[in-house]
Amino acid sequence: MTDTRWRPVKRTRTFEDVLAQIEHRISEDGLTAGDRLPAERQLAEQLGVSRSSVREAMRVLETLGVVSSQAGRGPDAGAVLVSRPDTALTDLLRLHLGLAALELREVVDTRLMIERWAAGHAATARADTSALTAAYEGMAAARTPEEFVEHDTAFHCALADASGNRLTGAIMRSLRDSMRRYAVEAVERLGDTTALQADHARILAAITGGDPGEAERAVTDHLARAYPSL
Amino acid sequence: MTDTRWRPVKRTRTFEDVLAQIEHRISEDGLTAGDRLPAERQLAEQLGVSRSSVREAMRVLETLGVVSSQAGRGPDAGAVLVSRPDTALTDLLRLHLGLAALELREVVDTRLMIERWAAGHAATARADTSALTAAYEGMAAARTPEEFVEHDTAFHCALADASGNRLTGAIMRSLRDSMRRYAVEAVERLGDTTALQADHARILAAITGGDPGEAERAVTDHLARAYPSL
DNA sequence: CATCGGATATGGTCTGACCATACTGTGGTC
DNA sequence: GACCACAGTATGGTCAGACCATATCCGATG
Structure with missing residues (x-):
């Protein structure tokens, strides 16, 4: 029989993967409050996931007071890192x-x-x-x-x-x-x-x-x- | 001219409305840890919003350690209220x-x-x-x-x-x-x-x-x- | 030079589909 | 009757694509 004995206990959900990637970028690139994250569509393409998953990750970060999203265009638009615990x-x-x-x-x-x-x-x-x-x-x-x-x-x-x-x-x-x-x-x-x-x-x-x-x-x-x- | 002078300062996003509704239910119906929330599709229909918005609200609640989602069927499946701060x-x-x-x-x-x-x-x-x-x-x-x-x-x-x-x-x-x-x-x-x-x-x-x-x-x-x- | 209006980039929402998972019930087998 | 295999089904997870609202940018126009 083929190897089916292990199987991970719990599959990591896609948006959790997105979260990990973003958090990794923050600590790796030394991002701080005021810096901008890529746009949702762009991020989705970069990570090879759907925009929905990116959005769910954004919602988590927003809930934790780490990003603030703003629609529109220009330097203030998009997902900006903040620190509002x-x-x-x-x-x-x-x-x-x-x-x-x-x-x-x-x-x-x-x-x-x-x-x-x-x-x-x-x-x-x-x-x-x-x-x-x-x-x-x-x-x-x-x-x-x-x-x-x-x-x-x-x-x-x-x-x-x-x-x-x-x-x-x-x-x-x-x-x-x-x-x-x-x-x-x-x-x-x-x-x-x-x-x-x-x-x-x-x-x-x-x-x-x-x-x-x-x-x-x-x-x-x-x-x-x-x-x-x- | 028609009345355009007021316009709310900031439109509440749909998922925030969903959040408020769920929170209202929790305090109103006295729900506590262990109780189940309606299924995502059902909740979406009840509130007249799309499932995406319900899902984003769920993600927020999950982030705050208030619900835990489990796929599948049966009494343990679905969104269950927990308290994991x-x-x-x-x-x-x-x-x-x-x-x-x-x-x-x-x-x-x-x-x-x-x-x-x-x-x-x-x-x-x-x-x-x-x-x-x-x-x-x-x-x-x-x-x-x-x-x-x-x-x-x-x-x-x-x-x-x-x-x-x-x-x-x-x-x-x-x-x-x-x-x-x-x-x-x-x-x-x-x-x-x-x-x-x-x-x-x-x-x-x-x-x-x-x-x-x-x-x-x-x-x-x-x-x-x-x-x-x- | 000032102003107005379209182009455009961004988040917000919706729809509908499909997949993975895990119970439920049904029917057959012993 | 007890047990087991399997289809059915309800649930969350993900995806693709569309459209809307908003805010800036930029060029045309006066």
Whole structure:
């Protein structure tokens, strides 16, 4: 009998092959954000596959925040490499929360972890606090819970960015975005937001004062107040 | 003249509409992992779009670790809802690292943050350490750097899982996977791994002993030894 | 020189076909 | 009745070709 004993466990799908090729090009040619990928039809011909398969690969890359497609003609058109992990992370968290595969508590705990860490780092590094201050002042003018949450989100994301680590910043933004609706509920339940604002002032002061320990404590107290049930 | 003044700012693409519909169904019907989605052709007919658009939406969901497609017939075939954020996160990190949009230092810092946090929580909760012990013993038998890194990864992922937070566990696994190649290089550069193993023993002891402070210190010291340049 | 309009390149969508895969049911065989 | 072989069929995976929408480019025209 002929050799039929092995057979690969799972056939790699064509679009996965396309993905591998593109990823290989990126690392091989040292492509970075701003560079353009060949057009879909051209890529399909180069790789000897149909345009559909190329398109499915593009969709994956777009989902991962690695390319951005633009129709039309000219230097801005076509598939351009970008680096936008935020939206990808947000989609990921939102969907898995919707699937009940993640609990809100896990998200909030992770947030607490990141914020404590970021606050400590920002204080140690005496980071630039202009973005933090701006968000803090915006909060004072907020009239509705939605508005408040919006500025609150900006404050906490600025805090994460102040740590100087883009990855934690991106995770933080995604965590906030995916739980926005719960944040609004929490603020409505609390009613009064003056205490939350005072917390922010304390965090800000600790960072500008360069006191990491106090900054971490302030963040911990703040989140304990915002999510008392957790 | 007819009303042409408005025009939506950006036309939503068909597959995005499909995505929104599917996501709506998930949250509305309370679908969870294990449930099946309609077949591609059927979904296309229901939504009044082509199968290509449905397929592109499926590709997105698959990329985000939310569905898994299987050809054939029967209860296991078709698009099944799953919850596998790990692979999605891994792909995301790997690609953005390849794009030089993230630096290794940021990844390692994030890892340090998670591991300290997880070790502290695991110690506080007196978590089950059987997985940790198994990985620790596997490490002793490792002959090559690759083998060592493999068991080392298992140890650190078990550590993250021991915190009881699936999100941090998933992030940890993705961080490790996306930087595997650098980990092997680091181990090769070090040569001797006995010190690293002693660190692991110390971490393990702190957790089983229920001492969060010591657990965090042990993790910090361990990573400082493994990545001295950072 | 400025402006307008067609040519063109690009992504987005649709249709219909075919293939590979894996279960389902049917019928025959023992 | 139990078992097995095989055709049927529902599913995802891929392909080819067409058409549309959009945005630039470029040449003709004033």
